Amino acid sequence: MSRNLILGTFLSSLVLLAALLSFVWTPYDYAALNIPDKLRPPNAQHWFGTDHFGRDMFSMIMVGARTSIAVALVAVGIGVGFGVPLGLTAAARKGSWWDEVIMRGNDLVFAFPSLVIAILITAVFGAGAINAIIAIGIFNIPVFARITRGAALSLWEREFILAARVSGKGAARISTEHILPNVANLLIVQGTIQFSLGILAEAGLSYVGLGAQPPTPSWGRMLADAQTMVSFAPHLALIPGLAIIVTVLGLNLLGDGLRDWLDPRIRVART
Amino acid sequence: MLRYTLKRLLSLIISLAVASVVIFAVIEVVPGDPASFMLGVNAQPDTLAALRAELGLDVSRVQRYFNWVGGMLTGDFGTSYTYRTPVSQMIADRLWVSLPLALFALTLSTLIAFPSGIYAAARRGKPGDLTVMGATQLGIAVPNFWFAMMLVLIFAINLRWFNAGGFAGWENGLWTGLHSLTLPAIALALPQAAILARVMRSSLLDILGEDFMRTARAKGLSRRQALWRHGVRNALIPVLTIIGLQFSFLLAGSIIIEQVFYLPGLGRLVFQAISARDLIVVESVVMLLVFAVITVNFLVDLAYAAVDPRLRSRT
Numbered sequence: 330m331s332r333n334l335i336l337g338t339f340l341s342s343l344v345l346l347a348a349l350l351s352f353v354w355t356p357y358d359y360a361a362l363n364i365p366d367k368l369r370p371p372n373a374q375h376w377f378g379t380d381h382f383g384r385d386m387f388s389m390i391m392v393g394a395r396t397s398i399a400v401a402l403v404a405v406g407i408g409v410g411f412g413v414p415l416g417l418t419a420a421a422r423k424g425s426w427w428d429e430v431i432m433r434g435n436d437l438v439f440a441f442p443s444l445v446i447a448i449l450i451t452a453v454f455g456a457g458a459i460n461a462i463i464a465i466g467i468f469n470i471p472v473f474a475r476i477t478r479g480a481a482l483s484l485w486e487r488e489f490i491l492a493a494r495v496s497g498k499g500a501a502r503i504s505t506e507h508i509l510p511n512v513a514n515l516l517i518v519q520g521t522i523q524f525s526l527g528i529l530a531e532a533g534l535s536y537v538g539l540g541a542q543p544p545t546p547s548w549g550r551m552l553a554d555a556q557t558m559v560s561f562a563p564h565l566a567l568i569p570g571l572a573i574i575v576t577v578l579g580l581n582l583l584g585d586g587l588r589d590w591l592d593p594r595i596r597v598a599r600t
Numbered sequence: 601m602l603r604y605t606l607k608r609l610l611s612l613i614i615s616l617a618v619a620s621v622v623i624f625a626v627i628e629v630v631p632g633d634p635a636s637f638m639l640g641v642n643a644q645p646d647t648l649a650a651l652r653a654e655l656g657l658d659v660s661r662v663q664r665y666f667n668w669v670g671g672m673l674t675g676d677f678g679t680s681y682t683y684r685t686p687v688s689q690m691i692a693d694r695l696w697v698s699l700p701l702a703l704f705a706l707t708l709s710t711l712i713a714f715p716s717g718i719y720a721a722a723r724r725g726k727p728g729d730l731t732v733m734g735a736t737q738l739g740i741a742v743p744n745f746w747f748a749m750m751l752v753l754i755f756a757i758n759l760r761w762f763n764a765g766g767f768a769g770w771e772n773g774l775w776t777g778l779h780s781l782t783l784p785a786i787a788l789a790l791p792q793a794a795i796l797a798r799v800m801r802s803s804l805l806d807i808l809g810e811d812f813m814r815t816a817r818a819k820g821l822s823r824r825q826a827l828w829r830h831g832v833r834n835a836l837i838p839v840l841t842i843i844g845l846q847f848s849f850l851l852a853g854s855i856i857i858e859q860v861f862y863l864p865g866l867g868r869l870v871f872q873a874i875s876a877r878d879l880i881v882v883e884s885v886v887m888l889l890v891f892a893v894i895t896v897n898f899l900v901d902l903a904y905a906a907v908d909p910r911l912r913s914r915t
Contacts, residue, residue, distance in 0.1 A: 442852035570746035
């Protein structure tokens with residue numbers, strides 16, 4: 330296992346654990362106001378300090394991890410759920426009108442500045458976690474469709490696929506039984522990367538007020554709240570920012586590490 | 601080359617047409633009538649009808665779509681619902697902030713990324729390379745708006761070298777204008793520079809393994825000479841594509857950065873328009889951004905094909 334994989338797994342699990350733990354335990358009630366204790370820097374009682382309402386930052390970060398992970402995970406799910414079948418069917422009918430429509434559609438979505446469209450979608454349909462998920466998820470579809478199609482196309486040329494066709498299997502069965510398991514590694518790596526991009530996108534959207542709405546804590550929203558207070562309470566901005574960085578860094582390292590680990594060519598080259 | 605250009609031009613036009621339909625459709629979904637929104641609940645029916653006619657809302661949806669697209673082609677973006685001024689004028693004013701900001705950031709990002717990418721590639725596997733790669737890994741993970749806040753905290757609040765926000769305006773001189781765009785441009789540029797440096801490094805590493813690099817060394821060039829004369833030049837092709845793509849990220853990214861620094865650019869215009877339900881402004885600004893991105897990608901493709909003839913036969 331590479332250093333990337335170890336560090337990535339460690340950081341990602343740390344965030345995931347914090348998110349899961351927040352369902353059963355947080356040091357304080359994340360929504361409990363405690364005005365006399367407001368804007369405390371990190372200390373023994375409040376490990377990450379308190380915000381302008383005296384809420385415990387550590388608890389808010391834990392619950393915020395939940396929001397970030399949920400949004401990014403479902404957005405990746407949308408990308409995989411729609412993108413992979415599109416990519417598989419496009420590859421199965423290479424060169425057909427269906428393939429052409431999917432590929433052109435992909436190019437089109439790629440050409441859109443995703444953040445602008447996400448802002449448009451959330452602006453029109455209302456701000457909130459669900460719309461943020463949809464807005465981020467839509468742009469994951471072409472990513473997975475393209476990567477699935479690309480990998481599937483080269484698999485279709487292979488002899489074991491020919492053998493499957495000779496034995497009488499149809500395109501649908503070959504796609505699910507032979508192609509899909511062979512592109513799974515690639516999808517896992519890409520999924521990790523899209524997951525980290527999703528975390529960043531969610532933070533950006535909630536920073537401008539188009540993501541999860543209060544009282545649901547989200548890291549982007551915490552940063553937006555911190556902006557006017559950064560001069561006298563820098564921890565309000567530092568801590569959610571570091572939480573985002575640790576998560577995204579962890580996922581990126583995990584993605585890199587997994588790619589090296591799962592790609593047999595690189596493994597052989599290294600040993 | 602002509603055939604390729606025409607083919608790409610056709611796909612450019614189709615992309616723009618589909619994009620305009622999508623944007624128009626999304627905006628059409630919004631419930632409520634802009635005219636009654638502007639006049640309030642107590643409006644007289646005839647005033648309402650007059651305003652609807654003035655705004656061009658009294659015709660069918662299809663007709664409205666064609667009026668909108670036709671107007672934009674001739675530079676008429678319609679009239680803002682809230683300000684009652686031409687949208688094209690509002691966009692032109694804001695463009696003078698957003699465009700220089702994106703270009704400033706693009707320049708910075710290139711200036712940071714090229715040397716660090718080349719440096720890392722030339723010292724592959726050594727501490728210098730590992731340091732640069734570690735820094736880029738971190739740079740990619742940093743949300744640019746958070747980085748912007750940290751810049752404000754350090755350079756505006758503590759050191760007082762820059763203003764924490766706002767735009768001084770170009771009329772006070774180029775230097776004053778650039779000065780107020782410096783922190784936003786750095787915030788936008790650094791994460792992009794991290795990506796670009798990685799692309800530069802890996803592109804250069806690919807080139808360094810090529811036969812012609814060995815030939816260059818064999819005919820007596822030093823490592824350094826071979827790297828600069830043959831390596832960097834060839835490695836630039838994929839890097840240029842990424843720079844083209846980054847322009848779109850920078851334009852879109854500036855929407856959020858403008859919020860951090862209270863810059864009167866297109867991003868703030870969009871957000872103000874969203875909260876005022878001034879949909880014609882939202883629609884036009886989004887279309888303009890999409891147009892800019894699609895066109896830049898088109899130009900990059902053309903430049904790419906002009907440099908590398910092999911690409912013309914593809915697609």
